[in-house]
Amino acid sequence: MDYYAEYHRNRHSIYKLQYHLVVVTKYRHPVLTGELANRLIQISREVIEGDWKCRIQEINTDKDHVHLLFEASPQTQLSKLVNNYKTVTSRLLRKEFSSALEKYYWKDLFWSDSYFLSTVSETTEEAVRIYIQEQGKRDNEGYRRHAGRRRAANPA
Numbered sequence: 001m002d003y004y005a006e007y008h009r010n011r012h013s014i015y016k017l018q019y020h021l022v023v024v025t026k027y028r029h030p031v032l033t034g035e036l037a038n039r040l041i042q043i044s045r046e047v048i049e050g051d052w053k054c055r056i057q058e059i060n061t062d063k064d065h066v067h068l069l070f071e072a073s074p075q076t077q078l079s080k081l082v083n084n085y086k087t088v089t090s091r092l093l094r095k096e097f098s099s100a101l102e103k104y105y106w107k108d109l110f111w112s113d114s115y116f117l118s119t120v121s122e123t124t125e126e127a128v129r130i131y132i133q134e135q136g137k138r139d140n141e142g143y144r145r146h147a148g149r150r151r152a153a154n155p156a
Contacts, residue, residue, distance in 0.1 A: 018120040030063035
């Protein structure tokens with residue numbers, strides 16, 4: 001087995017850089033459902049993989065946020081990637097789903113100004129994958145939403 005098989009190479013380095021990105025809708029409005037959520041995933045692949053030449057390993061949405069687990073090269077400028085991702089997805093979703101979004105957003109808004117980005121190690125990769133895959137499922141498993149946060153139905 002080649003030890004470096006799961007690593008990437010460029011001219012001067014061998015690397016495996018993984019990131020977990022979470023982007024939240026403005027005011028945490030629950031708009032990432034149905035066709036809009038599917039279209040967001042499609043656009044995400046076009047932007048992250050097509051434009052930025054990164055590789056999405058997992059992606060999923062909940063009603064008010066999207067999670068991405070992706071690999072990038074050492075040359076990728078992450079702040080520019082995130083800002084470009086938010087700009088392109090916002091512009092296209094507001095254009096394609098304007099009637100569905102007009103009751104939530106009266107200005108050219110879609111994403112919150114902030115975002116979460118962290119590195120992922122080989123030891124945490126599987127936990128992050130499972131966490132992303134489980135997005136949107138917890139409400140049906142004994143959790144309820146309260147003021148934008150999840151709490152157990154029967155807190156101890």
